Amino acid sequence: MENKPNNSKLKAVFLVLILLLIASVGYIVKLSSDISGLKKEKTEVLTEKDSIANDLEARIAELDVMSKEKNGLEDEIKDQKAEMEKLLEQVKKSEGDLSRYKNEYFRLKREMDNLVAENKLLKEQNVALTSSLDSTQTELNASKKYSDTLLMQNEGLAQTVEKGSKLAVLNLNVLAVKEKSSGKQVETDKASRANKLKVSFLIAENQIAKSEDKTYYVQIIDSKNNILGEKQTIPVGDKTLTYSFTTTVKYENKTVQVNEEVSGEDFQAGTYFVNVFTASGENVSKTSFNLR
Template structure:
């Protein structure tokens, strides 16, 4: 009877131990499964964070290439992202470390969001400024064209006035004469008889010309290519002008008759050429005559 009681107690103990063993196995299995899930979750979280950091670093590359004004700030923040990525990739992925890295990432992301907003604003301002500069350039170009047109017109007007203010020398004539002892002059076309050449010309009226003294250089060239008269020379740029005499005229916006004489002897027969130059050595009149 006592043996039966002992056997029942032993069986009960075995059952309890078996149940405890099964419970321990189940608990260990659950803990192991939970640990596996936790490790898997942390690994995935680490990989996700690393990918996000790489994407943000690439975004920084684009912004740095587009913006020179914020280049230093963008590069500094990008360097922080690169440093954090290196730390994440080297970590073992434990929960405490991942929490720390996620917090650092969120802070850096916030800084990046601010820079992105500032970069966008700068781009918009640049677009507005560029548009404004383009408009200003168009206005300035139009103003320059208008000023250039006025300048050309003024230059043309100045040249027209200068041209219009020049005095015209007209009716240039030369007569060969023989002067008698009485002073009477007799016109002749014989070289052997002539002892004077009488030169005359008109300076025409011009109301827009300046009044004052005018000088004209008269050049008489005989048939042997000799210059008669004073034979004085003045420079004219890279050349010289030899003249027979200077005629000084007082001009007062009215027609002026000019009469001059050149004395000589042994005038050569043939064709003579007479040229009149102004003070700038510009030819203003010419004629010719012949002596036989």
């Protein structure tokens, strides 16, 4: 009879040891999981940091090349390069979360894309203008003897000028945002959060285009093939054009940045298509974006 209490005590001690063992194993497993998660997060941050730094270095090198082309954008290129060099230095020094640098990084990327497009257009226009001047001089010299040939050449030149006077619409871009009651806008790629679309594009400089008010019709089609916004329709030749909104700018042969917004609710997830038309119905730019 005296062994029974001792057996009970041994069982109790044994049970306590088992519980302590189970708790220890659980703690070790959780600790191992936390350490693994931290290592993974650190690796992802370093990978993202290297990616952003490499892209900035490549873009700075591209700006160095552009600065030697003498297309009248030297000041803009210099300022853009200085901002990117400053951001690159900050990114390289950072040791943790890069979220505070991302907005600046994406803003500088968009600005440089616009700058590269404008630089490319200016080079093309300079080449075309030089070619046109040489050709015109040859035609004028030849006109002294060949009046009939001059008439044909002038007609061809008029067609060239007409084509050259068309305005180029560049860098069409759409951002989905969540606009809070305070008016602050937060960029998002989630359809359920978005309540506004910010549409922007660039009307390029063209010295031979007519200086006047220019109206563009912007069409946004969602993933269900619905046209967003005003959904107004205008006749274009023997067809019709349904648009989301119009924008009119005063064009004076200089580059113009256009920024518009389209409010909405219950945006659908999927691919959206955006088109920009002139008043004559010509599609001068198009792009697409996705909401998840």
